[in-house]
Amino acid sequence: MDKICLNIAGIKVRVASENNVFMAELKKKYSAFLSKNPPQVDIRIVHEKRLSLEEFIKLEKGNKGWALTSEEFSADISKDVRHVLARMAADETTFNSFLRVIYTLFLLRHGGFLAHAAGLAKRARGFIFAGRSESGKTTAARRMRDFEILSDELVAVRKVDEEFRLFSTPFRGEFTGRIENVNFPAKAVFFLTKNKTTRMQAFNKLDSLLRLLECVFFFCSDFESNRKILKLVREFCYAVPGYSLNIENETHRRFVDEIFEKKDWPQPAGCLARD
Secondary structure, eight states: OOEEEEEETTEEEEEEOOOHHHHHHHHHHHHGOOOOOOEEEEEEEOOOOOOOOOOOOOEEHHHHEEEOOOOEEEEEEETSSSEEEEESOHHHHHHHOOOOHHHHHEEEEEEEEEEEEEEEETTTTEEEEOOSSTSSSSHHEEEEEEEEEESEEEEEEETTTTTEEEESSOOOOOOOOOSSSSSEEEEEEEEEEEESOOOEEOOOOOHHHHHHHHHEEEOOOOOOHHHHHHHHHHHHHSSSSSEEEEOOOGGGGHHHHHHHHHHSSOOOOOOOOOE
């Protein structure tokens, strides 16, 4: 059985399969995220084709562990989330979809979450550009050539030593450039919308929380997991300022460059009470 170890967002996962061709594809696809360190999670893959008529992805907690079901893949996950038996076709695209979902559970157990957003970094500072589809996330990644690209689709956020950090991921959208395995302190969140008027406006903490919750990539259905993710996102919005960024595509690069040259940004009002 062939094996590789991936390090995504600081969480090391060993993936094993008897399909050598499939594993060779994964080694090439995830070359920037390969690791030689001991794994924290073991995933064993059994290759099957169509698995279920289940149209939607479900990640449910049971007495003996977790059950992940979807039309393309399924998995049995141990209660301590250290052992995973996955079933899917020997297809890299399917594996990437599976990995995105399973990492929402891994991250939650390590103080983190996935945000549907572009992640960029400059001067050792990380920034999230969040928004709905077609809001400009991939445009930001493409045009910010002097920025480190963390992702144009899903960026990982983790609280490490009382500091929120942004991690690059192999979960990309249309961006075709190379993404390195890096992480930076989170300094700001920009909520993107398309508008003829280009301006930046500071959000209060509650507005940031409500907007960021719309962008959280999460599938757990149980109450406790949802309580944890809500608390984590709230802590993030308490610690990291949020801004609305209304831009036209053609002015994106120039305007964002101007933002990052500023030493004093507008400060959002209000705060969230801590538990």
